[in-house]
Amino acid sequence: MRKIIALLIFSVVFWCSSAACGKVYIDINSPAFQKFPLAIPEFKDLGNMKPGENLSAWFADQLSSTLKITGFFKMISQDAFLEDQSRAGITVEEIDFSNWSSIGSDFLVKGGFSYDGKNLAVEFRLFDAIEGKLITGKKYWGKSEDKKAMVLKFADETLLALTGKGGVFDTKIAFVGKEGSSSEIYTINFDGSDPVKVTTYKSLSLSPQWSQDGAKIAFTSYKAGNPDCYVIDVASGTTQKISSFRGLNLPASWSLDGKKILMVLSKDGNEDIYIKHLDSGSLQRLTNDRAIDVSPTWSTDGKKIAFVSNRSGSPQIFVMDSEGKNVRRLTFEGSYNSSPCWSPDGTKIAYEGSSNGCFQIFSVGEDGNNLMQLTFEEGGGESPSWSPDGRYLVFSSKKNDREMVCIINANGSDLRVLPDIKGVKSSHSPSWSQHLNLY
DSSP states (O other): OOOHHHHHHTTTEEETTTTTTTTOOOTTTTTTOOOOEEEEHHHHHSSSSSSSSHHHHHHHHHHHHHHHTTTSEEEEEGOOOSSSSSTOSGGGOOOHHHHTTTTTTTTTEEEEEOSSOOOOOEEEEEETTTTTTEEEEEEEEEEEHHHHHHHHHHHHHHHHHSSSSSTTTOOOEEEEEEETTTEEEEEEESOOOEEEEEEOOOOOOEEEOOTTSEEEEEEOOOOSSOOEEEEEEEEEEEEEEEESSSSSSEEEEEEETEEEEEEETTTTTSSSSEEEEETTOEEOOOOOOOEEEEEEEOTTTSSEEEEEEESSOEEEEEEETTTSOOEEEEEOSSSOOOEEEOOOTTTEEEEEEEEETTEEEEEEEEEOOOEEEEOTTOOEEEEEEETTSSEEEEEEEETTTTEEEEETTTTSOOEEEEEOOOTOHHHHHHHEEOOOOOO
């Protein structure tokens, strides 16, 4: 799949109105933010050979559903469209923008395609429907099977043009899928498509953690009887055991350069935090307290570590420097706070906290200020993990004794549940890959 996207990018033709380039249309961080109305009519068949499937509707539907799950757009129903699509074109000169602004659409995407039975060419154009001008456009070439990758690329271009930052359409989420008495590690795309079973041990596999480059996943498995720690290369499936001390060997967070992993080990009788140096195989102990210290997570710059400890009497979030010094308590609200995860910009920490008898997802500033509760669902929320752009959080939620993997926007809005996977009874412990361009 990497090869496909490389080919598509090489074959792109780019349009951008000089007035639109560099302009941010949507400030998604504004307290007054509201979803922006967007219309996407069916694409035009620009060729003479029919593709054998209704690509006109497919491209419109696929792009609509992809942009809708971002939580930033309100899709205008096709039932409201006034334009005669059989006559209208896809360029500024061929569009009557009053047909779109009058139905409340701020933005409009039009497109067309041609297919010769072997090669597929697709044009995407994003317009400001109010001002009646082109914002950006792309043309992609590839095979018929590349059409979803084309949609994802233009969805990314749409977010970049309107918000100043691209999307996370090409990222993946790893999680634990329970299958009867065993559990395996799975991955799934941001949009809930293409689930892949990474492990097939028919044992208990737990706590997947992506490397920063998106190439590897560290996890714990009981496949040899002890909860040992492994690293698997996602592309090749090659697995290496990196820690097998008696007791718990739990991976927590990778360093930015991929040469170190924060781990929780109980080899000395107590759960403490260590750094595993992958090049040398050596261990560096960071905590040595009578309390239990778990769930460490590196800050983006690698200078600080957030972790959970009951040294204050109940589980709370603490922060220390990367050498284990200068420990300070971060959370003071709530009797049980755990599973911290540092935001990509380094300003916030998401975590799970006990609230009214169940866990919910919270975020707090790295200085302990600006505490926010993000979930209020009956099923609660556990094990949060940030998207690489910091716009979303993935977490697990339990309802009727069944756990599900869910995604919300960073402000707590637009909850969506990832689809069920055949054979998986429940899903939990998600980890979001922090590397873009996985395709």
